[in-house]
Structures are given as C-alpha cells and as structure tokens.
Amino acid sequence: MKTSNWSAQALALGLLMGALPAPSALAQQAGAKRIYTCVDNSGRTLTSDRPIASCIDREQRILDGVTGHQQGVLPPSYTEAERREIERQQQARQEEQRRLRDQRQRERVLLMRYPNQQAHDAARTIAKEQVQAVIRGSELRLEQLQEARQKLDAELEFYGNDLAKAPNALKRQFDNNRRDVEEQQRFIEAQRQELARIDALYDAELGALKALWGR
Structure with missing residues (x-):
C-alpha cells in the first residue's frame, strides 16, 4: 500500500510540473x-x-x-496643423542655415579680395575713376553740343531770331541739338548716381570688413 501511495504522489507531482511553464518561458513573458x-x-x-x-x-x-x-x-x-507648423519651422531653420553658410562664404571671399583697408581703398578708387572717365567724355560731348547751338543761334539771327521763320532744315537742327543735350545731361546724371552707388557699396563693405579684420 505504501508503494502504491508513493507512486500516486509521484504521478500527481509530475502532472503538476508538466502543467507549469518552463523557467525560460517565464523569462520571455516577463521580457x-x-x-x-x-x-x-x-x-x-x-x-x-x-x-x-x-x-x-x-x-x-x-x-x-x-x-x-x-x-x-x-x-x-501631432495633428495636421501641428505637423505643418513643425515643417514650417524646420524649413525656416534650414533657410537660416543656408543663409549663414552663404554669409560665411561671402566673408571668406571678401577677406581674400581685400586683406586690408589699403586694398579696399584702391579698389574703390579704380571703380570710381572708370565712371568719372565716362562722365568727362559726356561733358566734353555736351560742350561740343553747346558750341553747335551757338552756331545755330548765329544762323537764326538772319531770320530775326524767330524760329518760326526759319527753314525746316534749320528747325530740325535745333530740335536735334536740344534732344542730344538733354540725352547727355540725363546720362551724366545717371553716372553721378552710379558714383554715389559705388561709394555706398564700398562704405557698406568697409564696415563689414573692419569687423572681419578685427577678428
């Protein structure tokens, strides 16, 4: 009888152990x-x-x-609106990064071109001299037109200084002279504005260069 009881207990214990999950399975479930x-x-x-x-x-x-x-x-x-805002911010950051890269590149080029103020001043002088030479040429042309006008005025005296009485050929010469004078005056004014633009450009560059030279 004792042997039979022990066998029954062993069988029950075996069934119980078989029903329990293995330790590795427990670890996997917990993990x-x-x-x-x-x-x-x-x-x-x-x-x-x-x-x-x-x-x-x-x-x-x-x-x-x-x-x-x-x-x-x-x-x-995120919501759709939040995603759009995030994309906008990312794009703004990327644009700012590109702007900073471009700015650093311009600064490097500027320093290579103008290592000191003497080099920058010399470049300004050359740029202005080119425009001033064009202005002098236009002023010379204007003087020639004024001399031509004096000759036309002298010829008009023959008609009592009354252009209405002058022949058509003389009238056309007066008109052509007037248009040429006005054209030269406009051109000279445009070149003087170009001089001012050059000065403004070099002034701005000089301000930036002084900061770069001081680094």
Missing part, C-alpha cells in the same frame, strides 16, 4: 513587457506600461520591462 517613460511639461519623469497620453507631443522612450534597457523610441503624435 515582453514594455515600459514607456517621458518627461512632461512640468519636468516630471512619468512611466507607464502603455503610451503616456500627457506626453503625446514629445518622444517617449520604450524600455524593456525586465532589464530596463531602451528598446526604441515612440515618436510624438
């Missing part, structure tokens, strides 16, 4: 658990076994429930 963690607007660190609603607008780290090792990151969840 499958995930922990979500984030820092909210108040600076508090929150943890949960599911995505945290108050951190929906920020990244949430996903940790292994047993080891605590990070398994991944849950990205923020």
Whole structure:
C-alpha cells in the first residue's frame, strides 16, 4: 500500500510540473513587457506600461520591462496643423542655415579680395575713376553740343531770331541739338548716381570688413 501511495504522489507531482511553464518561458513573458517613460511639461519623469497620453507631443522612450534597457523610441503624435507648423519651422531653420553658410562664404571671399583697408581703398578708387572717365567724355560731348547751338543761334539771327521763320532744315537742327543735350545731361546724371552707388557699396563693405579684420 505504501508503494502504491508513493507512486500516486509521484504521478500527481509530475502532472503538476508538466502543467507549469518552463523557467525560460517565464523569462520571455516577463521580457515582453514594455515600459514607456517621458518627461512632461512640468519636468516630471512619468512611466507607464502603455503610451503616456500627457506626453503625446514629445518622444517617449520604450524600455524593456525586465532589464530596463531602451528598446526604441515612440515618436510624438501631432495633428495636421501641428505637423505643418513643425515643417514650417524646420524649413525656416534650414533657410537660416543656408543663409549663414552663404554669409560665411561671402566673408571668406571678401577677406581674400581685400586683406586690408589699403586694398579696399584702391579698389574703390579704380571703380570710381572708370565712371568719372565716362562722365568727362559726356561733358566734353555736351560742350561740343553747346558750341553747335551757338552756331545755330548765329544762323537764326538772319531770320530775326524767330524760329518760326526759319527753314525746316534749320528747325530740325535745333530740335536735334536740344534732344542730344538733354540725352547727355540725363546720362551724366545717371553716372553721378552710379558714383554715389559705388561709394555706398564700398562704405557698406568697409564696415563689414573692419569687423572681419578685427577678428
């Protein structure tokens, strides 16, 4: 009878052990658990076994429930309007980065071209002399037109200084002379404005260069 009882107990224990999961299976089940963690607007660190609603607008780290090792990151969840705003901000940052790169490139070129103020002053002088030479040529042409007008005025005296009584050929010469004078005057004025523009350009460059030379 004792042997029979011991056999029955052993059989029951075997059935019980067979029904229990193996230790490795228990570890796998425990390891499958995930922990979500984030820092909210108040600076508090929150943890949960599911995505945290108050951190929906920020990244949430996903940790292994047993080891605590990070398994991944849950990205923020945004509305359509929020996504558009984020894209706009990203584009603005990229444009600003491009602007800064372009500015640094211009500064390098400027320093290579003008290593000191003497080089910059010499370049300004050359640029202005070219325009001044054009102005002198136009002023000479204007003097020639004025001399031609004096000859026309002398010829008009024969008609009592009355252009209405002058022949058509003489009238056309007066008209042509007037138009040429006006054209030269406009051209000279435009070149003087160009001189002012050159000075303004070199003044602005000089201000930037002084800051660069001082670095």
